[in-house]
Amino acid sequence: MSTTIRKGLTTAGLALIARNLAGENITFTRIAVGQGILPPEQPIGDLMDVIDPVLDIEISKFEKRAGNTVVVGGMLPSTLITTEYFDRERALFAHGEDGAEVLYCYRNTGDNAVLVQPIVAESIQEKFIDIITAVGDTEHVTANIVRATTADEIRYDDRLTDLGAGNVQEAIVILAFEQRQILESIQIAFPSLHADLAALQEHMNEILRMFGGQGSADFFFNFLTLNGLQLIQGVHNTIENRIEY
Numbered sequence: 464m465s466t467t468i469r470k471g472l473t474t475a476g477l478a479l480i481a482r483n484l485a486g487e488n489i490t491f492t493r494i495a496v497g498q499g500i501l502p503p504e505q506p507i508g509d510l511m512d513v514i515d516p517v518l519d520i521e522i523s524k525f526e527k528r529a530g531n532t533v534v535v536g537g538m539l540p541s542t543l544i545t546t547e548y549f550d551r552e553r554a555l556f557a558h559g560e561d562g563a564e565v566l567y568c569y570r571n572t573g574d575n576a577v578l579v580q581p582i583v584a585e586s587i588q589e590k591f592i593d594i595i596t597a598v599g600d601t602e603h604v605t606a607n608i609v610r611a612t613t614a615d616e617i618r619y620d621d622r623l624t625d626l627g628a629g630n631v632q633e634a635i636v637i638l639a640f641e642q643r644q645i646l647e648s649i650q651i652a653f654p655s656l657h658a659d660l661a662a663l664q665e666h667m668n669e670i671l672r673m674f675g676g677q678g679s680a681d682f683f684f685n686f687l688t689l690n691g692l693q694l695i696q697g698v699h700n701t702i703e704n705r706i707e708y
Contacts, residue, residue, distance in 0.1 A: 467573055468571070469501060469570070470507070470570035471568065472508070472568045473507060473509075473510055473565070473569060474509065475511070476567035477508075479565065479567060480598060480599040482559050482599075483559075483600050483603055483604065488559070489559050489605075490559075491557045491567070491606040492556045493520065493521065493607070494520040494535065496513070496517045496519075496548075496553060496554075498517055498551045499514025500571075500573075501571040501573070512566055513554045515552070518544075520537035520592060521537055521609035522608055523536065523537050523538055523608060524593070525608060527604070528601075531599065531600065532596065532597055532598065532601075533596060533601060533604060534593055534595050535555055535596065535606055536593040536594065537592055537609075538592075541581070544579060544580075546581065547579060547580045547581065548579055549576040549577070549579070550576055550578075551572050552570070552571050553569070553570045553594060555567045555568050555594045568594070
């Protein structure tokens with residue numbers, strides 16, 4: 464197996480770029496993930512599909528960048544990963560105005576592939592996959608964007624839109640920046656807040672030391688009378704001066 468990461472455009476992809484430069488619209492359709500081994504003598508240009516397919520990812524991100532490049536991405540929910548696999552192959556598919564889908568570009572990480580294992584049901588995680596590739600003319604390039612369909616997905620998309628983020632990674636950066644601004648504002652408005660919180664914590668520790676043995680033991684109150692108290696449950700034991708259930 465090759466230890467070298469190999470990537471590039473396929474012959475079909477280059478043909479689409481030529482047609483795109485001539486004014487034809489091209490559309491990216493899907494991302495494929497596989498775990499196949501690419502033989503050293505196998506040219507990427509001749510590939511028409513991933514060697515050992517694992518699953519397809521719907522496109523949910525499409526960005527045009529300078530230098531006639533685009534970013535095409537999608538989300539891989541952990542719920543789709545039912546068996547372990549080596550994340551070795553990444554492939555991007557597209558079609559021209561004739562609608563014939565072809566393998567546009569391909570990457571294989573060889574021995575550097577990471578073993579992906581199923582996530583337990585209680586732990587929902589998402590993996591975001593971005594592919595950056597060259598095109599002929601970004602004005603005539605688009606992608607089949609799959610929008611949210613379930614209520615949870617709609618809330619997820621709406622939240623990203625509200626934040627002005629294209630994906631979760633961007634949202635994390637935005638939220639971290641907002642959190643830092645909030646903390647700085649609190650520090651300016653309440654310069655003694657840290658000292659006040661430290662003093663409060665010390666008071667709580669003192670209470671635990673007095674009544675709970677550092678919080679590890681039970682503590683009790685004696686009730687000589689019930690004056691000013693309303694007993695909802697139990698009875699007042701006037702001999703032991705306590706409330707019993």
